[in-house]
Amino acid sequence: MGKLVANVDDDVKERAAALYESLGMNLSTAVNMFLRQSLAEDGLPFKPTRRYAGMRLTPTETTRRAMVEAEAKELGVVPDDSVVCDTAADAHDHLRKLRERA
Template structure:
């Protein structure tokens, strides 16, 4: 991926002001784009205001960084509800047969 140096520097400064590095921001954007099958949000910057991320955003940032560092495999399954856990376990059992 080729990015103009000026754009890259400005974007890095923007995301740094939001508490993350450029690589983490790009990974978050790409993963969420895939999850939503399109652009997942309308990015904005509010001059003079440092917004605190929501708990969901904070978790996504930690997960993206953990995947970036290889602590969590890219193909790791995420289960948010008990039903999703049960369905995933059922799927694993069927694969083992």
Template sequence: MATTNMNIRTDVEVKAAAEQLFNELGLNLTTAVNMFLRQAIRTGGIPFDIKVNTPNEITAAAIAEGKRMMQDKTAKGYHSMEDLKAALDA
């Protein structure tokens, strides 16, 4: 099988962390990249889920509370950042 060279740019820290991880798995970076490429070909796409960051439980609850407050016409509102800061300091 003929081979070719690829140049890939990445952050120095990312490369070092990946090399350390793959070394622990008994792989070098070239083998790991080739595994990724072959798996992408086999699956016909990226071989893992790509998702936006999902908020943790506390953040999700805060978002839900904010949405409820927006619907609640009796909820306290603020007309300026200064008003909000003053309420938080109280």
């Protein structure tokens, strides 16, 4: 079984965890259900709208900065020194090297 890492606002994660617990499941099960339903629908399993009360509709400062940085790299304004890891072993080696530098 693979592992999925996702960045989620803390308040959204807490509220979603409480919601799914009240339905008798954890976040992992809910995410698996979402992904499986996406495959069954061949797309998002819901129609996205902007009517979500209480949810952030604008990116956080961290997200905005990441978006600007990604666009700058795409346009060649700043060098893209990203490390590409084709296998899990490559990723582990890269992380080990980063830890050794620190």
